[in-house]
Amino acid sequence: MTSFVLLIVLLGGALVTKTNSGLGCGKSWPLCKGQIIPDNLTIETVIELSHRAASGLAGMSVLLLAVLAWIIIPHKRETKFLAIISCVFLVAQALIGAAAVVWGQVPAVKAIHFGISLICFAAVVMLTLLIFERDRNYQKDTFFVGKTMKIHTYGLWIYSYLVVYTGALVRHENASLVCPSWPMCSRANNGFPTQFHEWVQMGHRLAAFILFLWVIIAFIHAYKHYRKERGIYVGWLVSAIIVTLQVICGAFIILTNLNIYVALTHAILISCLFAILSFQCLLSTRSKKSNTQLHQNKVIS
Numbered sequence: 001m002t003s004f005v006l007l008i009v010l011l012g013g014a015l016v017t018k019t020n021s022g023l024g025c026g027k028s029w030p031l032c033k034g035q036i037i038p039d040n041l042t043i044e045t046v047i048e049l050s051h052r053a054a055s056g057l058a059g060m061s062v063l064l065l066a067v068l069a070w071i072i073i074p075h076k077r078e079t080k081f082l083a084i085i086s087c088v089f090l091v092a093q094a095l096i097g098a099a100a101v102v103w104g105q106v107p108a109v110k111a112i113h114f115g116i117s118l119i120c121f122a123a124v125v126m127l128t129l130l131i132f133e134r135d136r137n138y139q140k141d142t143f144f145v146g147k148t149m150k151i152h153t154y155g156l157w158i159y160s161y162l163v164v165y166t167g168a169l170v171r172h173e174n175a176s177l178v179c180p181s182w183p184m185c186s187r188a189n190n191g192f193p194t195q196f197h198e199w200v201q202m203g204h205r206l207a208a209f210i211l212f213l214w215v216i217i218a219f220i221h222a223y224k225h226y227r228k229e230r231g232i233y234v235g236w237l238v239s240a241i242i243v244t245l246q247v248i249c250g251a252f253i254i255l256t257n258l259n260i261y262v263a264l265t266h267a268i269l270i271s272c273l274f275a276i277l278s279f280q281c282l283l284s285t286r287s288k289k290s291n292t293q294l295h296q297n298k299v300i301s
Contacts, residue, residue, distance in 0.1 A: 003128050005058045006121045012051035014267040024048030029101045062090050069127050082127045089120035111168035121271055122278035145287035152218035153284045157277045163211050166204040175200040182254045215243040235280045242273045
């Protein structure tokens with residue numbers, strides 16, 4: 001439930017950005033135009049006010065989840081860290097959102113706001129999964145994540161976060177439709193970018209394509225070596241599906257002339273992908289060698 005509420009907040013933030021509703025409540029925060037509910041409601045005011053209400057609900061939900069996790073699964077080593085991270089980044093998200101309202105809609109601030117929201121969402125998803133996760137006896141029921149898989153996991157987690165910021169740069173530089181064709185930029189010379197905004201758009205496409213290829217390569221590696229470790233294998237399978245849908249959705253953003261529903265779906269997919277990659281990182285930190293592996297000196301690449 002908490003993860004769903006945070007996803008709504010992420011979507012609300014994306015909707016605020018895409019509809020230019022950031023100043024729908026003026027420069028008043030936490031009130032809206034100096035009132036709880038302003039007299040003259042415009043569509044921009046409704047969007048911004050709804051986003052603030054969802055953020056408030058998310059704050060209470062995250063706090064409740066953190067307390068419950070602290071009580072229910074204190075024996076899992078990741079619990080306290082994730083509980084603290086989710087609360088800290090939720091507060092940071094609210095403060096940066098307030099700064100964007102009070103001191104102006106600076107593109108860098110709006111991009112950081114989404115990035116922090118993404119980390120908070122990932123922490124909440126991991127905390128939720130920990131609560132419902134089957135308890136393991138780590139002394140007897142161990143698994144080993146090899147060096148290659150760890151490079152894929154940690155590298156993709158960092159790289160996907162950077163790709164998010166290239167997408168944010170596209171939005172905040174108003175470069176979403178400077179290249180009206182896909183995958184190349186038809187307005188540019190021979191399909192290649194020549195102007196700054198075209199480089200921003202095509203740079204994001206290239207970064208997204210590299211992300212797609214890297215996730216598929218990681219999934220193939222997981223298929224070859226980790227099919228028996230269900231948590232790792234299923235995680236990479238879902239990641240491969242999501243990143244494929246992400247590429248398709250990115251193309252449809254252009255082909256549908258920036259359709260708002262397609263754009264919001266794009267935001268949902270990258271949020272879910274980052275959360276899954278975050279959980280894969282968590283699983284990698286649990287990697288251990290079993291006694292059998294130590295005696296046989298076998299290493300899975």
